Amino acid sequence: MDKKLSEKIMEDHDIEQLILKLETLYQNIALLAEQENYDEAINAQQELQREIDKLSSVSKTDLAPYYQRLVALREGIKASFDQFAVAELAVRQKLLSSRKKKAGIQAYRSSILMK
Numbered sequence: 001m002d003k004k005l006s007e008k009i010m011e012d013h014d015i016e017q018l019i020l021k022l023e024t025l026y027q028n029i030a031l032l033a034e035q036e037n038y039d040e041a042i043n044a045q046q047e048l049q050r051e052i053d054k055l056s057s058v059s060k061t062d063l064a065p066y067y068q069r070l071v072a073l074r075e076g077i078k079a080s081f082d083q084f085a086v087a088e089l090a091v092r093q094k095l096l097s098s099r100k101k102k103a104g105i106q107a108y109r110s111s112i113l114m115k
Contacts, residue, residue, distance in 0.1 A: 012065075015058060019066055022051050022073055030080045033087050048077070 032041035
């Protein structure tokens with residue numbers, strides 16, 4: 001087998017494996033966000049970003065056969081990050097509401113003790 005052809009096949013295999021890993025990470029992030037496991041979701045997002053950085057070193061011509069999958073993956077990642085941001089905001093609002101409620105209860109207790 002021609003050495004260049006062998007390298008090309010190996011490179012295509014590596015690209016395929018990287019895209020599969022990106023798809024798996026994306027699905028894991030969506031699942032973790034649904035389960036409100038935000039620490040793990042953030043770790044998975046960071047790993048996803050590292051893998052995307054690896055993909056950015058691949059030439060566009062080598063990525064051309066994977067264009068449709070990459071576009072779908074990008075849209076899915078974008079949607080899951082948006083979903084994650086909304087869920088994170090909801091958790092922060094619940095936490096803030098809980099803190100306000102606790103502060104109100106504490107103020108009420110203090111006012112009773114002052115009487």
